[in-house]
C-alpha cells in the first residue's frame with residue numbers, strides 16, 4: 001500500500017526511522033516524511049547569501065546587467081525555479097557566444113574580459129609597484145627578476161586573462177617571499193660578521209685607547225634593529241677610523257722602524273761588550289797565570305807590558321761602547337719624542353673626525369654632515385625637521401664645586417642619558433662646551449618639545465654620580481622648526497633665543513621658538 005494521506009505518510013516515515021535505527025529528531029523525521037511523500041524538503045530560502053551574490057555580480061556590459069537584474073528578481077521572489085532558469089539561460093548564452101565568437105581558446109579572452117576587466121591605470125600601477133620593488137630585493141635571485149619581468153610585461157599587454165594574471169602574480173609573490181626571507185637572513189649574518197670583525201680589531205689593538213673608543217662606539221651603533229640613519233652613523237664613524245688609521249700609518253711605520261733599528265744596534269753593542277769582556281777576562285786570567293809562574297823580572301816585564309796594552313785597549317773599547325750607548329740613548333729619547341708627537345697628532349686628527357671624543361656625540365663637523373642629510377631628506381619627503389639647543393644649567397658652579405673632571409663626566413652622562421631617551425632617528429651633537437644640539441627629523445615642533453622634555457625627565461631618574469655624590473643635572477632648551485628656505489644659523493639663532501628665554505624664566509625648562 002502506498003501512503004497517500006498525511007497520517008499514512010507520517011506513520012510510514014516513523015517506521016523507516018525505526019528500521020534504520022536513527023534518533024527521532026525533527027530533521028530526521030522531516031527527511032523521511034519527504035522521502036515517503038516524494039516531495040522536496042523545504043529548507044529556508046538563503047535570502048541574505050543570495051542577495052550578497054547578486055550584489056557582487058559584474059555589470060560592465062548590457063548582458064551582465066540583464067543577468068544581474070534577473071538573478072536579483074529571482075532572489076527577491078524566493079524562487080528556486082526562477083534562479084535555476086536564469087542560471088541555465090545564462091550558461092547557454094555564454095557557450096553560444098563562445099562558440100560563435102571564438103572557436104579557438106585564444107579568442108576566449110574577450111568573453112572572460114567582459115566579465116572581469118581591470119582598469120588600465122590599475123594594471124600600470126601594479127607593473128610599477130613590481131618594478132620598484134625589484135631593487136629592494138636585489139638582483140641576486142635571477143628567478144625572481146625573471147618572474148617580475150614576465151609579470152610586468154603581461155600587465156602591460158592590451159588584454160589580460162584573469163587566471164593567467166592570477167598565476168603570474170602568485171608565482172612572483174611566492175618567490176618574493178623566499179627572497180625576502182633570505183635577504184633578512186643575509187642582513188643578520190652580515191651584521192654578525194661586522195661585529196666579529198670589530199671585536200677582533202678591538203682585541204688586537206688593546207693598547208690604543210683612542211681606537212678602542214671609536215670601535216666601541218661603532219659596535220654600539222651597529223646593533224639591530226638597523227635603520228638607514230644608524231647605518232649612516234656607522235658609516236661616518238668607520239670613515240673617521242679609516243682616516244685616522246691611514247693618516248697615522250706612515251708615521252707609525254717610521255717611528256716603529258726607528259725604534260727597531262735602535263733596539264737592534266743596542267743589542268749588537270751589548271753582545272759585543274759581553275764578548276769583549278769575556279775576551280779580556282780570559283786574557284787577564286792568562287796574564288795572572290803567567291805572572292804566578294814567572295820567577296824573574298825579565299819574565300814579568302813582557303807580561304806586564306801586554307797586560308797594560310790590553311787594559312788600555314779595554315779602556316778605549318769601554319769608552320767607545322759608552323759613547324755608542326750614549327748615542328743610542330739620545331736616539332731613543334728622540335724616538336720617544338716622535339711617538340709623543342704622534343699621539344698629539346692623533347688627538348688633533350680625532351678632532352677632525354665627526355664625533356666628539358669626550359661624549360661620543362657628533363661634533364660640529366658631524367652635525368653639519370647630519371644636517372645636510374636630514375634637510376635633503378626632509379625636502380624630498382616633504383616632512384618637518386626640528387632642532388633643539390640645550391645648555392646645561394649652572395655648569396660653572398658644578399665645575400667650581402666638583403672639579404673640571406667631574407664637569408667632563410657630567411657632559412658624558414648627559415650625552416649617554418640623552419641617547420637612551422632620544423628616538424633612533426634623532427641625532428645628538430656637542431655644539432660647544434656645555435651646549436648640545438638635537439636634530440629631530442620628521443617631527444612637528446610640539447612633538448620635538450615633548451622629546452626634549454623626555455630627556456629632562458630621564459635625567460631626573462638617572463642621576464649623575466660624582467664619586468659617591470648623586471647630583472641632578474638640568475638643562476634649558478630652545479626648540480624650533482627649520483624652514484626649507486633658511487639656513488642652520490638662522491634656525492639656531494631662534495633656538496638660542498628660546499633657550500635664553502628658558503634660562504631667564506628660571507632654567508630647567510624647554511621653550512619653543
Ligand SMILES: Nc1nc2c(ncn2[C@@H]2O[C@H](COP(=O)(O)OP(=O)(O)OP(=O)(O)O)[C@@H](O)[C@H]2O)c(=O)[nH]1
Pocket residue numbers: 391392393394395396397399403404405406407408411432433434503507
Ligand atoms: N668640565 C668642563 N667644563 C666646561 C667644558 N666646556 C665648557 N665648560 C665650562 O662650562 C661653564 C659654562 O659657564 P657659564 O657659561 O657661565 O654657564 P653656567 O654656569 O652653566 O650658567 P647658566 O648657563 O646661566 O646656567 C664654564 O665654566 C666653562 O669653563 C668642558 O668641556 N668641560
